[in-house]
Amino acid sequence: MAVNLHLAQQPEADELLGRSPLAALVGMLLDQQIPMEHAFTGPRTLADRLGTDDLDAARIATMDPEAFAALFAEKPAVHRYPGSMAKRVQQLCQYLVEHYGGDAEAVWRDAPDGKELLARLMALPGFGKQKAQIFLALLGKQFAVRPRGWREAAGAYGEEGSFRSVADITGPESLVKVRAFKQEAKRAAKAAKVSGPQ
Incomplete structure (x- = not known):
């Protein structure tokens, strides 16, 4: 079931994220140390460079690492x-092939509860607890994947009406609110560092 997302802020990139579970996972994986929209545009860029309309875990998993890295490095x-x-x-795709037959959606399709889903997401290469909780919140809030206890497992990211992460972005206005929240959190962290332990 395709979902109407606004994470990349580009129609073609968002369309892929909304219908391809692997693209959504890859976008989440890429979401670090670069602007969020750039990260979530990544799966569309990759698909285009691979000459396909979707991402295939088995294909990516078996590609020559240098050739795959070259696709990433292209300007x-x-x-x-x-x-x-x-x-x-590539490590993520290899893990999905090994544990889920290359079917990214299988990570969450039959998860009995939020705790198990969080554990499955945290087991994915490149997904720490925070990234796993944000993706779990994204699944619950925008993909209607809501096993029992999903909000609790997602922690603060699962809160209704919050603007903490990509899980809460449904358009340009909410993007601005999430940005503001993140900047405030950064400022608070910096201030806490400067003042040190009391």
Whole structure:
């Protein structure tokens, strides 16, 4: 079931994210140390460079690592760190092939509850607890994947009406609110660092 997303802020890129579970996972994986929209445009850019309309975990998993890294590095680069992120995307796809037969949606399709879903997401290469919780919140809020206890498992990211992460972005207005929240959180963290422990 395709979902209408606004994470990349580009219709073609968002359309792919909304219908391809693997593209959504790859976008989430890429979402670090670069602007969020750039990260979530990455799967569309990759699909285009692979000459396909979707991403295929089995194909990516078996590609020559250097050739795959070269796709990432082509201008404009898919990520600020094309080499290491190409490696991570391949590792993610290899894990999906090994554990889920290459079917990204199988990660969450039959998850009995939020706790199990969080554990499955945290087991994915490149997904720490925070990234896993944000993706879990995205699944619940925008993909209607809501196993029992999903909000609790997603932590603060699962809160209704919050503007903390990509899970809460449904258009330009909410993007501005999420940006503001993140900037405020950064400022608070910096201030706490400067003042040190009391």
